[in-house]
Amino acid sequence: MIKGLEHVLDVHPIFAGMDQETRHLIAGCGKNVVHEPGDYFIREGDEANVFYLIRHGRAALEVHVPGREPIVIATAGENEVLGWAWLTPPYRWHFDVRAVEQIRAVSIDAVCLRAKCKADPAVGFAFYKNFTPLIASRLDATRLQLIDVYGQPKAAPEPELESGPPAKPAPPKPADPQ
Amino acid sequence: MTYVKDGASLERSKTDDPMVPDLYEVKSLLRELDDTFTLTVSLPGQMEQFRFSPGQFNMLYKFGVGEVPISISGDPGATGELVHTIRNVGPVTDAMSYLRPGDMIGVRGPYGSSWPVEAAVGKDVVIVAGGIGLAPLRPAILHCLNHRDQYGDLVLYYGARSPSEMLYEREIERWRRRGLHVEETVDHAEPSWTGHVGVVTHLIDRGDFHPDKTLAFVCGPEIMMRYAVQALTDSKVPDTQIYVSMERNMKCALGFCGRCQYGPVFICRDGPVFPYQKIAPYMKTREI
Ligand SMILES: Cc1cc2nc3c(=O)[nH]c(=O)nc-3n(C[C@H](O)[C@H](O)[C@H](O)COP(=O)(O)OP(=O)(O)OC[C@H]3O[C@@H](n4cnc5c(N)ncnc54)[C@H](O)[C@@H]3O)c2cc1C
Numbered sequence: 330m331i332k333g334l335e336h337v338l339d340v341h342p343i344f345a346g347m348d349q350e351t352r353h354l355i356a357g358c359g360k361n362v363v364h365e366p367g368d369y370f371i372r373e374g375d376e377a378n379v380f381y382l383i384r385h386g387r388a389a390l391e392v393h394v395p396g397r398e399p400i401v402i403a404t405a406g407e408n409e410v411l412g413w414a415w416l417t418p419p420y421r422w423h424f425d426v427r428a429v430e431q432i433r434a435v436s437i438d439a440v441c442l443r444a445k446c447k448a449d450p451a452v453g454f455a456f457y458k459n460f461t462p463l464i465a466s467r468l469d470a471t472r473l474q475l476i477d478v479y480g481q482p483k484a485a486p487e488p489e490l491e492s493g494p495p496a497k498p499a500p501p502k503p504a505d506p507q
Numbered sequence: 508m509t510y511v512k513d514g515a516s517l518e519r520s521k522t523d524d525p526m527v528p529d530l531y532e533v534k535s536l537l538r539e540l541d542d543t544f545t546l547t548v549s550l551p552g553q554m555e556q557f558r559f560s561p562g563q564f565n566m567l568y569k570f571g572v573g574e575v576p577i578s579i580s581g582d583p584g585a586t587g588e589l590v591h592t593i594r595n596v597g598p599v600t601d602a603m604s605y606l607r608p609g610d611m612i613g614v615r616g617p618y619g620s621s622w623p624v625e626a627a628v629g630k631d632v633v634i635v636a637g638g639i640g641l642a643p644l645r646p647a648i649l650h651c652l653n654h655r656d657q658y659g660d661l662v663l664y665y666g667a668r669s670p671s672e673m674l675y676e677r678e679i680e681r682w683r684r685r686g687l688h689v690e691e692t693v694d695h696a697e698p699s700w701t702g703h704v705g706v707v708t709h710l711i712d713r714g715d716f717h718p719d720k721t722l723a724f725v726c727g728p729e730i731m732m733r734y735a736v737q738a739l740t741d742s743k744v745p746d747t748q749i750y751v752s753m754e755r756n757m758k759c760a761l762g763f764c765g766r767c768q769y770g771p772v773f774i775c776r777d778g779p780v781f782p783y784q785k786i787a788p789y790m791k792t793r794e795i
Contacts, residue, residue, distance in 0.1 A: 387703075389698065389704065398697050398698060400695055400696075401695060401696040401697065401698060401700060402695055402704060403705050404702075404703050404704045404705060406713075408713070427698070429701055430701070466712075470705055470708070473734060474694045474706055478727075478728050478730050478734075479637055479666070479668040479728060479731070480668065
């Protein structure tokens with residue numbers, strides 16, 4: 330069982346650069362899990378004591394909004410890491426997570442992992458070093474989403490040409506007969 | 508030079524004055540999205556001579572309102588009509604959204620540079636589109652699909668604000684069946700959406716293509732193109748193999764008036780499609 334997990338860890342970029350011994354330690358905190366489509370396997374506010382390496386399928390991170398449908402704000406798919414709330418206190422999930430398709434994943438027990446990081450700072454350092462770029466890229470992506478890149482940009486003031494561009498006519502009425 | 512403003516006074520045949528549009532008849536207007544429509548026009552008897560390359564644009568003139576540059580979004584392999592997909596953002600595009608079959612519209616073109624579909628033969632093509640930016644890329648996609656065996660992997664990464672703002676949804680399914688690998692993403696969605704949610708650059712980061720034998724075509728809001736190019740170069744696609752389509756307000760479209768100047772280039776004459784390398788310094792410059 331651990332052998333199979335170790336193989337997953339060997340090839341996953343989040344463990345790149347970690348030595349075999351460290352990966353073996355981490356594999357000791359992991360197990361294979363399956364979530365069926367529609368399953369909510371993470372709930373906002375619950376303790377974040379696990380993270381996932383998704384092997385197959387897609388998960389949706391949702392914000393629950395009273396009185397309307399939840400809003401999906403991100404998805405995570407094959408080969409991606411799901412969850413980093415386990416890294417920093419108070420270790421709470423900030424979103425609900427739903428399986429969009431059947432998900433097969435390795436879940437890593439974060440209580441076990443945090444203990445190992447505490448006991449061996451080298452493991453802790455390796456872990457934080459590999460997770461920091463992931464957190465940074467999620468933050469960058471969130472900022473881009475905030476910018477609303479596909480929206481219509483506000484008109485920049487037009488530079489006045491010497492001869493002056495023709496004034497823009499008022500919009501025509503729907504029945505404009507050409 | 509006289510700029511003919513009155514549609515009624517236009518001759519059907521082209522004059523020598525490049526500012527005088529030809530008079531085209533509206534064949535159909537299809538609502539794609541709340542604010543976006545596809546306009547099909549034709550010039551009976553003369554369409555066979557009209558040839559364009561994917562990425563080129565026309566100047567469309569709504570008589571009495573104004574003239575705007577709009578990319579040709581139809582199939583470069585099909586003659587008989589001209590197709591443009593237009594987002595209603597202001598006076599001219601709004602007036603165009605009320606056109607009906609049989610109405611007339613002025614057309615000058617085609618103008619500008621094109622997506623290097625010939626240079627891409629034998630290579631993989633990665634197309635990155637944002638929002639209405641899929642329209643200027645549609646002829647390149649159709650060209651590649653019409654000549655599917657000449658290309659390696661064909662990939663489309665398409666980002667939009669929400670699922671209801673995705674263009675050509677039905678057609679994208681047909682493209683998939685013809686051998687285009689499509690990944691779509693939106694900024695936010697309702698739970699019924701089964702695609703990706705996140706920025707389009709994320710699709711590039713996790714993309715599965717061979718960077719050294721890839722040509723990338725990018726079109727969308729400028730800010731999205733900047734980040735997309737960055738993600739492509741981070742994925743080791745050489746910047747000599749990345750092409751972007753730039754937009755600036757335009758007037759003459761002939762390289763005379765300077766309205767669309769961008770650093771040392773004119774978008775209408777030297778663009779709109781540029782090798783990224785050529786305009787990289789200006790894309791990073793403020794106030795241009
Ligand atoms: C080469 C080229 C190809 C284009 N292809 C398409 C296309 O296929 N489909 C389409 O819908 N639009 C396209 N555009 C943009 C289109 O020309 C403008 O949206 C149009 O000119 C707006 O005119 P308007 O009178 O309706 O609105 P305006 O009042 O002129 O503009 C309304 C808003 O749109 C912004 N805007 C105007 N022109 C541009 C521009 N060129 N680029 C970015 N923002 C602009 C203005 O800043 C303002 O916020 C293209 C532009 C260029 C230069």
